[in-house]
Amino acid sequence: MSETTTASPGIRTLLLMSVPAILIGVGSAVVLRLLDLVSDELMHFIWDYVPGLFGASEETPWWIFLVLTLTGAAVGAIVWLVPGHGGPDSATTELGGTPPKLGAVPTILLVSILGLAGGVSLGPENPTIAVNSALAVAVFGRLSIKIPPALLAMLAISGTIGALFGTPVAAALVFTGMVGATALPGSLWDKLFLPLAAAGAGSVTMLLLGGESISFTLEPMGAIQPVYLLQGFLVAAVSAVLGVIAAFVFPYIHRVFHALRNPIIFTTIGGMILGVLGIIGGPITLFKGLQQTGELLENPGAYDAGQLALFTGVKLVALLIAASAGFRGGRIFPAVFIGTAFGLLAYALFPGIPISLAVACGVMGITLAATKDGWIGIFVGIALCGDITVLPLLCLIILPVWLIVTKAPELTVHPAEPEATAPAKPVKPAKA
Missing domain, CATH: 1.10.3080.10 (Clc chloride channel)
Incomplete structure (x- = not known):
């Protein structure tokens, strides 16, 4: 069927826009990989090296309790006192959303590294997407006023998801449901072209940098019954x-x-x-x-x-x-x-x-x-x-x-929920 409601973007437009899309995808993967490497090194130091100095190991109960408690105190102190305040509360954010201000990026990275290394049961996806979105808007928003900030954020999300899962397919599937609500012109594949370019660049870059893979192999099911x-x-x-x-x-x-x-x-x-x-x-x-x-x-x-x-x-x-x-x-x-x-x-x-x-x-x-x-x-x-x-x-x-x-609540705390996150002292929290 031909596209009758919205004109498709030209080939030249897609080619030109694919350059920042690929660069954002590569940058998103680099940020994620650096976050992984730094947090892994700190994790090994905390859980493999330091406990041996005290005759303990990563399985020693008092060491587990001590590390998680100190990690909580460190993260809380940064969120309370350091400018940027660790960015938006991850409980209130999904994979998308408004990019945080650039000034919040250092503390987002810092509290994410501490949490990943300290054993906190959370993944890197939300903070990494927040950082990559903020960087994409800050860098490419200044280079060209022709790229809307919402599109830059979408490309950063795509690149990060591609890097997280090691394949652009995940990002393509996610954005299949999202791009229909955007102002991007053209057919579905016209709308997916740039996010897929960013996701593909992020995936390949992450694999080249030796990132983790979510793919495993179990005993095949065999004939369906x-x-x-x-x-x-x-x-x-x-x-x-x-x-x-x-x-x-x-x-x-x-x-x-x-x-x-x-x-x-x-x-x-x-x-x-x-x-x-x-x-x-x-x-x-x-x-x-x-x-x-x-x-x-x-x-x-x-x-x-x-x-x-x-x-x-x-x-x-x-x-x-x-x-x-x-x-x-x-x-x-x-x-x-x-x-x-x-x-x-x-x-x-x-x-x-x-x-x-x-x-x-x-x-x-x-x-x-x-x-x-x-x-x-x-x-x-x-x-x-x-x-x-x-x-x-x-x-x-x-x-x-x-x-x-489908009608159940989401695993997200929405803004309507009471958050009560204001610090004890008059320090303004970062806005999402």
Whole structure:
């Protein structure tokens, strides 16, 4: 069908605009990779080197509690006292949104590094997108007034998502639903052209720089059987319900913490609670969750049903506490760990279900509840199990599961919710 409602952009326009799109994609990946490298080095120092000086290890309970508590205190002090204040509260932001002011970028990076290295159960996606969006608008907004800030932010989001997942497909799927509401002219692929260029550049750059991959390989499902639809639905539905419950209580937990007013108080208390949870669940329930997801999938038979249930519950609570207590970070990677642990729990309890289907459905269910994006749910589920034969089943299973989550609250604290984030002293918080 021909495009009759809106004229498509010319080839010359797309080619010219693809240059900043690719540059933003490359820059977004570089920022993410530098954030990963710095936080990884600090993590190894904190968890591998320093505890040995005191006769402890990363599994020593008092060390886990101490590190998380001090991380909370450090993050709270920065949010309270340092100009920029760590940027917007990650609990109130999604993958998109208005870029923060450039002055907030240093503290966003600082609190993100501390959280990632200190074992906080949040991922790098929200802070990295905020930083990359702010940098893209600041740099390219000054070079050319012909590029709208909203488009620059979209390209930064695309580049960051491409770098996070190691493939531009994830960004393309996310923006399929978003570009329809934009003012970009032309057909769907005209609208996706620039975001896909940024995402592709971000993905390739991240892979060239040796970044982590979200792709794993499990035992293939084999021939499809009718009972797999029922089994997969049950796993995905229960996983989605866990996400819905988390989304329901999220604003209340956030409100309790922020009622304490001073960031150094409620973030330190949050760190203490995370320390207790880390002692209960062990080191595998700490950090953003991607590497720990790999540990689960490399040897799924090493954990019994009780351990997997513990991992699922502890990580879910840790995610809610970390996101509510003022730490900066995203919720997708911890949700992926939760879904993986729950999928393996289903496989341990019901061995008749293929492990690839169980993991894919476990991840898809809670990711769908957390993001309200079916494409991301399907994509992450397939990426985790590495079995393309699961795809047709997921496309059917997701339909009734979507009915469970579509009217449920989002895993985000909206501006209408009481936030009570003002510091004790008259220090103005950063605006989103």
